[in-house]
Amino acid sequence: MRLFPIIKDDVRMRLDRWLKVNFQRPQSFFQRHLRQKRIFLFDASTQRRVKVEASFVLPDDANLRIGMTPALFHELTDGGVWNKLPSDTSKHDLPPELALPILFEDEFFVALHKPVHLATQLGTGMTDSVASRYLHYKLVHRLDKETSGVLLLAKTRLAAADMATLFRDNKVQKTYVALVHGTPALGRSGEIDEPIDGQPAQTSYKVLKPTHPRPDQGSWTTTWLELRPHTGRKHQLRRHCAHVLKAPIVGDHRYSVPSPRKTLHEMGTTLQTYRGRMMLHAHQLSFVHPVTKARVVVTCPDATFPDPKSPR
Numbered sequence: 001m002r003l004f005p006i007i008k009d010d011v012r013m014r015l016d017r018w019l020k021v022n023f024q025r026p027q028s029f030f031q032r033h034l035r036q037k038r039i040f041l042f043d044a045s046t047q048r049r050v051k052v053e054a055s056f057v058l059p060d061d062a063n064l065r066i067g068m069t070p071a072l073f074h075e076l077t078d079g080g081v082w083n084k085l086p087s088d089t090s091k092h093d094l095p096p097e098l099a100l101p102i103l104f105e106d107e108f109f110v111a112l113h114k115p116v117h118l119a120t121q122l123g124t125g126m127t128d129s130v131a132s133r134y135l136h137y138k139l140v141h142r143l144d145k146e147t148s149g150v151l152l153l154a155k156t157r158l159a160a161a162d163m164a165t166l167f168r169d170n171k172v173q174k175t176y177v178a179l180v181h182g183t184p185a186l187g188r189s190g191e192i193d194e195p196i197d198g199q200p201a202q203t204s205y206k207v208l209k210p211t212h213p214r215p216d217q218g219s220w221t222t223t224w225l226e227l228r229p230h231t232g233r234k235h236q237l238r239r240h241c242a243h244v245l246k247a248p249i250v251g252d253h254r255y256s257v258p259s260p261r262k263t264l265h266e267m268g269t270t271l272q273t274y275r276g277r278m279m280l281h282a283h284q285l286s287f288v289h290p291v292t293k294a295r296v297v298v299t300c301p302d303a304t305f306p307d308p309k310s311p312r
Helices: 015-023 027-035 070-076 157-168 236-244 264-273
Strands: 002-005 039-043 048-050 064-068 102-105 109-114 148-154 173-181 189-193 202-211 222-229 280-288 295-299
Touching: 015 027, 015 064, 027 039, 064 070, 102 295, 148 157, 148 295, 157 280, 173 236, 202 236, 222 236
Parallel strands: 148 280
Antiparallel strands: 002 064, 039 048, 039 064, 102 109, 109 148, 173 222, 173 280, 189 202, 202 222, 280 295
């Protein structure tokens, strides 16, 4: 018989799901072989086979192995040749030109510096993304394609689930820096509580410094802001800046609607100064590590953006 260990990344996964992921056959195929006892659990402590259902959830038990008959293994692997599980492969085997700078790493997570113009995950017509480069990691949050900065990935399913819970419960502190057109309509600092698509959405903001163009320059006055989202709605910072502060982010073509007093030419001159990118940067993530319980602060400096003060 052929035996497979239950590794850390497999814990809490359904057995039929594990089989489908690793052997690329429909779940009905494995359900049939489970009924016929060609797939089973093997208990190393008793040296006995254990019959299980397809819905069996893999436990954290060093004595258990997933087993199958030699004939079935031969059928699944086209002659008994089988690559390692994805979770056993090297995580840093990318060509240098595709690898992203690492800001933080331990056995559970890795934080990368996502550049502008690189999507977090593939969409229609896309051929490159962070997720497609780092196939063996799991996304726990996302940044827009035109947003640069800290992007956190998990190395295991359990770590991803734990981190997703922290994001969902708003226990991850996120700090962004943005350059906006004009000045905030609500003052130099404050709290925005404006629903998005019918869902609660809150953002703290603070003016870092205004920029005033010379009289001979044709660009719009701009302001550097520190932004701290307390919820995670789609395009939350972009929409709050444009619709509530009346100060859209420079380079945000979707939400930047020019004021009647400002021309498209003036906005274009400001945008050209920053090489056509959207001026929003994920500067910092801070959270209590779900495993070690230590506070983790990941910062992503960028020479294009001012460095805000440490988290409050």
